[in-house]
Amino acid sequence: MKKHLFIFILLIGCSFWATAQNDAAADGSADASHDQYVQEEDGAFDIKETIFEHLGDGYGWEVPFNHHKRIPLPVIVFGTDGMHCFLSSKVEHGAVYTDGDATFKIATEGDNKGKLVEIVDGKEIKPFDISITKNVCALLIACLIVIWLCLRLAKWYRHNPFKAPRRLNGAMDSLIEFIYNGVIKPTLKQKAPRFAPYLLTVFLFIFFMNLLGLIVVFPGGANVTGNIAITLVLALFTFFITNVFATKVYWKEIFWPDVPIWLKFPLPIMQVIEVFGIFTKPAALTVRLFANMMGGHMIVLILTMLIFIFAAMGAAVASGTAVISVAFSVFMLLIDVLVSFIQAYVFTMLSTIFISLAQAEHEEHGHKGESHPAAAGA
Secondary structure, eight states: OOHHHHHHHHHHHHHHHHHHHOOTTGGGHHHHHHHHHHHHOOOOOHHHHHHHHHHHHOOEETTTTTEEEEEEEEEEEEEEEEEEEGGGGGGGGOOOOOEEEEEEEOSSSSTTTSSSEEEEEEEEEOEEEEEHHHHHHHHHHHHHHHHHHHHHHHHHHHHOTTTTOOOHHHHHHHHHHIIIIIIIIHHHHHGGHHHHHHHHHHHHHHHHHHHHHHOSTTTOOOTTTHHHHHHHHHHHHHHHHHHHHHHHHHHHHSSSSSGGGGGSSSSHHHHHHHHHHHHHHHHHHHHHHHHHHHHHHHHHHHHHHHHHHHHGHHHHHHHHHHHHHHHHHHHHHHHHHHHHHHHHHHHHHHHHHHHTTTTTGGGOSSSSTTHHHHOOOO
């Protein structure tokens, strides 16, 4: 259990930093999008801004059915004169907040759109930002849920070592047993206990973040796994564990694989391919999780937007479209529950396979001329 907690805290810490520094989600910030709604006096419905508002990060957490009010979150930035801490409500709806000699606001245009900037001599400068944004807060909530469920199960087994758990503990026990006995142990065999803490942690973390993203009200609604900074950090953990704990046989097959000599000398053709394959594995993990979760959320939003698109065509058309949109949205949400499990399972399975390929022993490569499985995987 201590291994699980250490890995979990380390993983969460890196994810927090990546989220705070991620500029890719800036265009979808709810704070910047609000000004777009205020400026639309003709009543036109901007689908693009609405979708990216819900998919992006933000300095506050939206209140259901009222986008003018948000649950404030802590803003922590290092400006030109030191650290500043205040609530995000101070800079909502285009407001400018002065803290001592520093002035802050949320940029509404330019490269820093949607991000907090400091106004210095009339210019907008982006400070070092480690604020608790919506995605970071969602990470904390998912972290607490996973820790609570694991400690609850561990406590049960300490007091009931020969009794099967039921209800919530039983569900968690079944989930862990399924991943460990179905994926980790058959693949890593005797080395399974060594890497199981990380692999089980990353599975539970992704799974519960995916589920929280499907909930439309607080504490859900954050598109955490649809943020490429988060999926990149998770993939980098697998990358470092795979290569740092790799065996000598693995590295030998990378730099001098068992292929005909003309494929590796004098031109290092196979070496280049193998080294390239080392970096394509975490890239595949990053994009796979990010794209699937982002795509699922976007489909639900687009189906919901159909109600507003057809609203201008009359009450009859709008009513019929609303029924169809709601039905398909509910259906897609149910599918996304399954996808949430599948994506966590696939990420864990691929991580397990990559780690197992790096744990190759000498006896697995006794026949000269046979290529290492990692070469095929690359």
